[in-house]
Amino acid sequence: MRILYGVQATGNGHITRARVLLPALQAAGAEVDVLFSGRPRERLFNMEPFGRYTHRRGLTFITEAGRVKWWQTLLQNRPVELMRDIRALDVRGYDLVLSDFEPVTAWAARRAAVPSLGIAHQYAFLYPIPGTGFSPWLKPSIRLFAPVDEAVGLHWSAFNAPILPPMIEPLTGQPSREADKVLVYLPFEARDEVVYWLSGLPKVRFRVYCNVDQPRTVDNVELLPFSRSGFQQDLYTCRGVIANAGFGLCSEAIQAGKNLLVKPLSGQLEQVSNAVVLEQMGLAQVMPRLGLDPIRHWLEQPAANPVPWPNVASTLARWILTGRQVPLEQLSRELWQDTRVPVITPA
Template identity: 75%
Template sequence: MRILYGVQATGNGHITRARVLLPALQAAGAEVDMLFSGRDQARLFNMEPFGDYAHREGLTFVTDAGRVQRWQTLTHNRPLQLVKDIRALDLNGYDLVLTDFEPVTAWAARRSGVPSVGIAHQYAFLHRIPGTGFMPWLKPCIRFFAPADEMIGLHWHAFNAPILPPMIEPVQGTLSEDETKVLVYLPFEALDEIIYWLSGFSDFRFRVYAGVDQPRRIGNIELCPFSREGFQQDLYSCRGVIANAGFGLCSEAIQAGKSLLVKPLRGQVEQISNAAVLEQMGLAWVMPRFGQEPIERWLELPSGAPMPWPDVAGTLARWITTGRQVPLDNLARELWHPRPDMSVSPA
């Protein structure tokens, strides 16, 4: 079976899923080619596991100071280039297109009549998810952005829908807890503001991963260049994580039993909803804006217990390579069965 796998690279969560699903598909006997879009290729890092991957411009959103900038997003993206890339993508010889909310491969499959499957957190919003409120435009936008014949959503709860658990790599090491060490990943925030708010907590050591060329220390704050391996080591050994409300990192922190403080990206529906779900499930403390009080109160909280997610990647890889014959409802029930139920309110 030959698969073209498209990944939206605006955030690292999509790439994190691909790091898990790609080897599972290969182990199941599939031949997989990768395509990434949504971020300048020069800004991608630790991409060796994906081999000789393809890259396209795709679509992305522009942020500034913790908020989506709608006008800049509209003017930054180039829809004519997107159309050209879709038309130019040759899908001859492919049996299936997988899209993790990646528009070039999704629309090329639709245009060429190649079967397609979408696997992404965003597809969960095709169902009733807390925190989305009255947004009649949301579902059509998701379907239009990266359409697929079958769209599979991932989330921290099933919400009485055929939604699957997070697709996360199992913990690859020993979990520990340094009481003074806090991992920080806030890529959509101004670095100066992060330093300002964290510098007042001198009893703690903050490991901040950001777009810096070399490690450097500013008081109790350690600035670290992006590194998948270093980041994972810090995740496994820290007392807690401060992050935006992206799906991938929050899923990893929950699995490792780390205390979470999330600052949802303003103007981004997915992160606003994620924060609402995390708060309702008791999995995170939510900080809508920077402030000393929420950080101080969160630092007093204990860590939780590790919550390993099931083998979603292996299950999906077998399901895909054997013809997708099992109904998605059955697949969801199988994967969620061992998990304890948690009460959440509908959208």
């Protein structure tokens, strides 16, 4: 089977999924080409596992100080260039276009009538999910952004729907816990504000991954350039994780048994809903805004227990390569049956 795999690169969670699913597809016998969009090519890092991948501008969103700036987002995105890229992308030689919420490949497949399959956290929101409130525009916008013939949603619970568990790399080895070390990833927040609040807790060593060229230290706060290997090492050895409410990192932290404190990106419904779900499931604490009190309270909590996720990537790869003969509902039931997470249902 020849597959074109489109990956939305706005957030690292999509790329993290691709790092797991791509080798699973190749091991199952597929020939896979990968296309990334949503982030400038020069801002992608540690991309060696993807070989000679393709890049397009795609669509993204603009943030400032922890909030989505919708007007700037509309101005920065270029619909004419997007349409030109969709028309120029020839997908007729592929048996399947696989989209992790990536619009160029999804729309090119729709335009050429090539079979398409979506696998992403965003597709879970085609079903009722806690924290979404009354959002009549949500499902149409998901279908409009990256339309696919069949959509597979990923989440921390099935919510009585054919949703699959998170697709991340299985644990290798036993995570440890350095009592004074906290991993921080808040890319949508103002860096100076992050440093200001964290420096108010001098007994804790905060490892902050952000957009810097070289490591530097401000009091008890270590600022580090983006690095997949360094980040994973800190994740395995830290006491806990402070992050925005993105799906990928939260899934990794939960699996590693790390205490999790999330600050959802204001104006981004996916992250607002993620925070609600995490809090309802008892998997994280939530702070609506940065501050000393919520961080101090979080640091006083007992250590979390690891929650291993099943090997979703290998299961999906086999399912895809055998023609998706098993209904998605059955696949969902089989993957969730041995997963130890609290079961919640949407209101």
